[in-house]
Amino acid sequence: MPRFAVPDGLELHYTDTGEGPAVLCLAGLTRNSDDFRFVLPFLPDYRVIRMDYRGRGLSDRAEDISTYSIVQEAADAVALLDHLGIARATILGTSRGGLIAMLLAASHPERLRGAILNDIGPEIAPGGLDRIMEYVGIPPAYADYAEAADGLAAAMAPRFPGVTRDRWRLHAELIWAEREGGGLDLRYDARLRDALRGQAGAGPAPDLWALWDALARLPVTVLHGANSDLLNAEILARMQARAPGMRAVTVPARGHVPFLDERESLVGILDHLKDHA
Structure with missing residues (x-):
């Protein structure tokens, strides 16, 4: 079971399969590396790395739940790339993984070839977060x-x-x-709920549109579940206006989040990797 140590001593689980350009898969908030099981068979020409965030899947739980944050998880992703000796990778980011991709584009643009975001943007549609908090940690x-x-x-x-x-x-x-x-x-660690509440009570949320602008300088594809309650058509249009080169792919009959093996998802993913990986 591959694991690596991050600077604060936790050991995180990952998988590393295949050969070719590197694709780093980052899962949703409460998910794990199995989030990408459905798409993995369609990526035989790529080196696919899947990571369990701290507190998720087979990775260690953190004593300090404040480290269950996008900032820390982005740092852990860079640590994994360093551990594997990978200079640059394409991020395939589902939900929270897409937010991490935006932060990496702003903080470590030299490590990214681009990103494919699965049903996430720099703004959450009204009601989306409320639904998430109905189940996180329960x-x-x-x-x-x-x-x-x-x-x-x-x-x-x-x-x-x-x-x-x-x-x-x-x-x-x-x-x-x-x-x-x-x-x-x-x-995953049920205390993730407490971490989210603590972060929400710490003050106004950061402006994620600035991070989106950083990612927009790189090749980016956004998969959008047609029935999503987190990424709606209005937000997607605003993203497109600020990133004219963005490829937007709507996946019909899917909410948050597409499984990634739908025909439309696969076309979006494979076209992006063919052109930019």
Whole structure:
């Protein structure tokens, strides 16, 4: 199980597969490196590195939850590139991973060849954060994966019409763990909820549009779930206006976030890598 140590002593889990131009995959807020399992088979010509952030997946939990931050996670991503001897990489960033890509574009532009953002921008649509806080840090109430598959299929149908129960079961297996004695548990540190609350109470949020402007100087593709409640068409249009060279790809019948193996997602990802990796 590959792991590496970051400067504050934590050991973080990663996978490193394939050969070719480097693609660093950065997952969503509560997700882990399995976020990219569905797209991995379509990237045989690239060196694909997937990292579990601190406190997620198989990485160590932090004693200091204030380090569950985008700033620290960006520093950890650079530390992983250094550990692997990779000078430059393309970021494939889902949700929070896209925010990290923006910060890296501002702080370490020399390490990026460009970025592919999965349903995220420098502004969150109204209501999106409220929905996230409804579940962050709270173990699911499902008794097992079969019940989770049924629950997800019903709850997600309005934003993800047509997704099969089998896919939702696999999704449940990737984001939750079976608990001894029954039930499902989180695959991340539940204190992430407290970290988010602490950051929200520390003052006004930073202006992420400045970070977007930094990323806009690099090749960038944005995948947009047509039914997303985090990245809406209005925000996407404002991003395009500030980044005329941006490629925008709308993925139909998907909310936040596309799985990345949809036809539209794959075209966006592979076209970007063919031209810029």
